[in-house]
Amino acid sequence: MSEQSLAIRKFSDLANPTRFIGLAERLLPWFSGLTALLFAVGLYLCFTTEGDYQQGETVRIMYVHVPAAWLSMMCYTVMALSALGTLVWRHPLADVSARAAAPIGACFTFLALVTGSLWGKPMWGAWWVWDARLTSVFVLFLMYLGLIALNRAMDDPGKAAKVSAILILVGFVNIPIIKFSVEWWNTLHQPASVLRLDGPAIDPEFLRPLLVMALAFTMLFLPCTSRPCATKSGAGG
Amino acid sequence: MPVKLHVEDLAARRGEDLIFHDISFVLRAGEALVVTGANGSGKSTLLRALSGLLPPETGRVRIEGAGSPNLAESSHYLGHRNAMKRELTVGENLVFWQDFMGDSPDGNGLPVDVAIEALGLSGIGHLPFGYLSAGQQRRMAMARLLVAYRPVWLLDEPTAALDASADRMFAGLVRIHLEKGGIVVAATHQPLGIDGVRELRMTGFAGVGDVI
Amino acid sequence: MPVKLHVEDLAARRGEDLIFHDISFVLRAGEALVVTGANGSGKSTLLRALSGLLPPETGRVRIEGAGSPNLAESSHYLGHRNAMKRELTVGENLVFWQDFMGDSPDGNGLPVDVAIEALGLSGIGHLPFGYLSAGQQRRMAMARLLVAYRPVWLLDEPTAALDASADRMFAGLVRIHLEKGGIVVAATHQPLGIDGVRELRMTGFAGVGDVI
Amino acid sequence: MIALFLRDLKLSVRAGGGALIGVLFFMTVVAVIPFGVGPDLNLLSRIGPAILWIGALLACLLGLDRLFQAEREDGSLDVMLMQETPLVLTVLVKCLAHWTASGLPLVIASPLLGLFMNMNEVAIGATMLTLLVGTPAITFIGAVGAAVAVALPRGGLLVSILVLPLAIPVLIFGVSAAYAAVEDPAPFLPPFLILIAITLFFAVIGPLAAAAALRSSSD
Amino acid sequence: MIALFLRDLKLSVRAGGGALIGVLFFMTVVAVIPFGVGPDLNLLSRIGPAILWIGALLACLLGLDRLFQAEREDGSLDVMLMQETPLVLTVLVKCLAHWTASGLPLVIASPLLGLFMNMNEVAIGATMLTLLVGTPAITFIGAVGAAVAVALPRGGLLVSILVLPLAIPVLIFGVSAAYAAVEDPAPFLPPFLILIAITLFFAVIGPLAAAAALRSSSD
Ligand code: HEM
Ligand SMILES: Nc1ncnc2c1ncn2[C@@H]1O[C@H](COP(=O)(O)OP(=O)(O)OP(=O)(O)O)[C@@H](O)[C@H]1O
Numbered sequence A: 001m002s003e004q005s006l007a008i009r010k011f012s013d014l015a016n017p018t019r020f021i022g023l024a025e026r027l028l029p030w031f032s033g034l035t036a037l038l039f040a041v042g043l044y045l046c047f048t049t050e051g052d053y054q055q056g057e058t059v060r061i062m063y064v065h066v067p068a069a070w071l072s073m074m075c076y077t078v079m080a081l082s083a084l085g086t087l088v089w090r091h092p093l094a095d096v097s098a099r100a101a102a103p104i105g106a107c108f109t110f111l112a113l114v115t116g117s118l119w120g121k122p123m124w125g126a127w128w129v130w131d132a133r134l135t136s137v138f139v140l141f142l143m144y145l146g147l148i149a150l151n152r153a154m155d156d157p158g159k160a161a162k163v164s165a166i167l168i169l170v171g172f173v174n175i176p177i178i179k180f181s182v183e184w185w186n187t188l189h190q191p192a193s194v195l196r197l198d199g200p201a202i203d204p205e206f207l208r209p210l211l212v213m214a215l216a217f218t219m220l221f222l223p224c225t226s227r228p229c230a231t232k233s234g235a236g237g
Numbered sequence B, C: 001m002p003v004k005l006h007v008e009d010l011a012a013r014r015g016e017d018l019i020f021h022d023i024s025f026v027l028r029a030g031e032a033l034v035v036t037g038a039n040g041s042g043k044s045t046l047l048r049a050l051s052g053l054l055p056p057e058t059g060r061v062r063i064e065g066a067g068s069p070n071l072a073e074s075s076h077y078l079g080h081r082n083a084m085k086r087e088l089t090v091g092e093n094l095v096f097w098q099d100f101m102g103d104s105p106d107g108n109g110l111p112v113d114v115a116i117e118a119l120g121l122s123g124i125g126h127l128p129f130g131y132l133s134a135g136q137q138r139r140m141a142m143a144r145l146l147v148a149y150r151p152v153w154l155l156d157e158p159t160a161a162l163d164a165s166a167d168r169m170f171a172g173l174v175r176i177h178l179e180k181g182g183i184v185v186a187a188t189h190q191p192l193g194i195d196g197v198r199e200l201r202m203t204g205f206a207g208v209g210d211v212i
Numbered sequence D, E: 001m002i003a004l005f006l007r008d009l010k011l012s013v014r015a016g017g018g019a020l021i022g023v024l025f026f027m028t029v030v031a032v033i034p035f036g037v038g039p040d041l042n043l044l045s046r047i048g049p050a051i052l053w054i055g056a057l058l059a060c061l062l063g064l065d066r067l068f069q070a071e072r073e074d075g076s077l078d079v080m081l082m083q084e085t086p087l088v089l090t091v092l093v094k095c096l097a098h099w100t101a102s103g104l105p106l107v108i109a110s111p112l113l114g115l116f117m118n119m120n121e122v123a124i125g126a127t128m129l130t131l132l133v134g135t136p137a138i139t140f141i142g143a144v145g146a147a148v149a150v151a152l153p154r155g156g157l158l159v160s161i162l163v164l165p166l167a168i169p170v171l172i173f174g175v176s177a178a179y180a181a182v183e184d185p186a187p188f189l190p191p192f193l194i195l196i197a198i199t200l201f202f203a204v205i206g207p208l209a210a211a212a213a214l215r216s217s218s219d
């Protein structure tokens, strides 16, 4: 018990708001530079690899679609972890990061939805079909928006944080549903070929730009969430 | 074992503002504390912090000799709102609270009709609560204190809307409760009509209360 | 032309019971009437009957010298409930009532910030009403009486939840209103702190009140 | 009166999140349907107008019961009853504010949802038009129910019996006008005109009845 | 606890036709769909279970937002929060009472509506069974939404937005179990068991999360 609380205190010491701001301020420029570089390389790779013999040029949508889809889920997972942080350790930064992550997650989800439907028109002949993968992502989008709406509707930030943390945790059931929907139900959508237990089953030709883009998106996510964290925790005390 | 209430260094916050801090006192069985102060000075906030409904900023509230050390479980809280359903009759409301709250292990609550009688409202137990006048509603809310025994009473302006005779009757109920070894903490603007009570004067934003 | 309030043979019923009957009085500009009586004796019922919210069983209420003979339109009613929205700020609530109620043709209401000032709450006009303490809420409800002028004030336990200084301040407001030629009818359990008011004692079920 | 309209709008924005919520709600309801009926796009586009109308009805019903009850509970209704302003006008303005806050966003969002349901342009346009014309009627009917509910603390039964049967004609003419626009043989105008007539009728009757109910409920 | 259950039942009966408004809304939804689909009886009977499920889901939303808000407004919630009885249990019992008053009537009314939709006996029986098993899950999920929005005076729409996405799995498995009972190749039991599992899961998670939300929003 006491050991645990000691560990928690250390953890909070490390992530205490003022130190965090200092750290964030020093690292942010580097992050931004790195992100830009990664995007440049990624985009270059995207447009230099050759098209798929089946899908032609549309395959390039994948380089945006797949990272966006991954990040939409990762963002929610980060929010769920922050929610745990709010409820269990009552860490001041946790709810700020959860709040900052929600709109970004909504953006990524939106991007995945849009690129997905752009891709779906040539591949399936319709912008939108109600299959399990697509709908569960749509539900994720709705949940992001619901959380944002809840946060805006409640005026006491402390209470809003706790209450939305609870909701985030309950809503986490959706993430495994998204991930495994392609296996549990027979859907039109592609089953996983990269994030699999038995290793990626995709041509390295496509894998390389994909991974670079994924990394670039992730780097985009970090400063996007940490900047509001820094400013808000600085202002909120 | 007689009950004893310890409050140590209590501080509470509303929104951004620290409403009070460093409030400490000890109340023994049979003692009453009256909390006074101007409007907005933090009386209700103190009572809610004591009852555990508002998580205090710092400090600790502890009760000895009442089973669990958790004050919420061995106290009655009577706030500004009466905690009664307008659609149910007075009797139904009281029977519900008696069943729901149960009784503290050693104490014994009064039967519902005796409690109604004690509050001087014998004729109207069959009326829906929403039909009563403001003062009658307040009296009924007090009957809840009698039907399920709790050693500590936390009362927020209990006598608002009461007429003079009800004031006296209420003072009598409090006196009986104190004699049985109970503890009363009450926030009021009017004197309660009981002798020998201690007083805690709240002074509002970040002021420190002092027990007289 | 100064206002004059005529009440003739008023009787009102709640459910099956006739709460009072044969209440008659005349109030001239600058006069105040205090309605007293035990809980449930019919004070609130009388005020609601005066304000036209409860259709009286028999009798008539009439006002002279205030445009229409309908008392409702030229009076303020302050009931047990504050008629303010918890989600809006104090200022927004008052601005709304000022716009909605308009002003009586000859009188003039105070600007909202002056009214807030007059109630001694200048610091908190920007807070949502739901954040205020019980006494602060009651004070704000009184500010409504000031922002739109009405010659007659019908007040139901106006000083419930007020502290001593607010009591005095309120007495001051009533005195000013009377001096301006207004009329006040107030139901209370505590003395209002104004001299020379008449008193109407309600005696409950089918009792007759007598003006002293 | 503008003050009342603005206040009610402000209240619904503050407390519930505003127009965004209405649209979100609608999207959620529409997203739920395909899970039930299955992803058959043809079927979806066929039942699309009906779904949009049901979503709108539900959105209007949610929160309608509190239209006057909230005013009564905090005492504002008493003050409103006492004013010189005719009560009918007050009720009308409250209805309009309620519709603006909860009906209008649905109307505006309906084309987007029509796309989700794979409806064609004509169907989308027709549904949006019928929603625009028809949803106010639901609010007006609902106001009567809400006013009656305020009157009788135990009369909720009456409200539902009153509101939904009256709302069904609105729904039926709305939906059939939307279909008529798509399917050739049936003419669009007759059901649409009937819908307009219903709305105008309830715009008069609704506030009048609601005001009468409110007056007789005060005590 | 039985006292709480009985009180909540009594309240919903006294205070206004909670059960009836649900059933009426349910019937309205079911009555309107045929207009969209057209009088094709085969199609109607095919999508029947789905329509019944969607109607039930939407009907459960009505009045859900007041589950804890009414308690909070009159101060009862404060007293409940202070008791020794675990709050989770209180929430559970309130959910059960709410379901008995507003979910159970829907289940009971569903065979009648099944007849309207021209469904055969097996389909009606299966739909009723899945509704019986599945609707409590909706109430439990709804309790989380209601607890989260307890401090928001007009949370009606917001509650539905928070609740519906989580309720979608219930709908999916409820409908597919009902279909499986009718269409031969698909086995009835697996989706039905999953439905039971979901309900049990939310019977635990729902009250826990709702209790946590209630605690953290008290002030
Ligand atoms: C709006 C429609 C769409 C949505 C919401 C969507 C959603 C997603 C999601 C959430 C993932 C991540 C899966 C995981 O990590 O396991 C994903 C991956 C993927 N999607 Fe989509 N998608 C859509 C349309 C499409 C279309 C039309 C195609 C092409 C036919 C497609 C091809 C892929 C591929 C190839 C992957 C990578 C799978 C992997 O390797 O793990 N998606 N999509
Ligand atoms: N809606 C109602 N239906 C039936 N009876 C009612 C209703 N409202 C009040 N009564 C009864 O009418 C009587 C008078 O009530 P009223 O509210 O006028 O009393 P009061 O003098 O204001 O009391 P208090 O000092 O408690 O405010 C009471 O006995 C009450 O039970």
Ligand SMILES: Nc1ncnc2c1ncn2[C@@H]1O[C@H](COP(=O)(O)OP(=O)(O)OP(=O)(O)O)[C@@H](O)[C@H]1O
Pocket: B014, B015, B019, B037, B038, B039, B040, B041, B042, B043, B044, B045, B046, B202, C130, C131, C132, C133, C134, C135, C136, C161, C163, E219
């Ligand atoms: N929910 C809230 N959020 C923010 N501030 C609040 C909230 N509730 C109360 N306050 C503020 O806290 C202060 C103390 O309020 P409290 O209700 O404790 O006063 P009180 O002493 O009980 O006053 P009264 O005599 O008027 O009842 C007030 O200034 C009030 O504005």
Ligand SMILES: [Mg+2]
Pocket: B043, B044, B045, B156, C133, C134, C135
């Ligand atoms: Mg107080």
Ligand SMILES: [Mg+2]
Pocket: B133, B134, B135, C043, C044, C045, C156
């Ligand atoms: Mg009274």
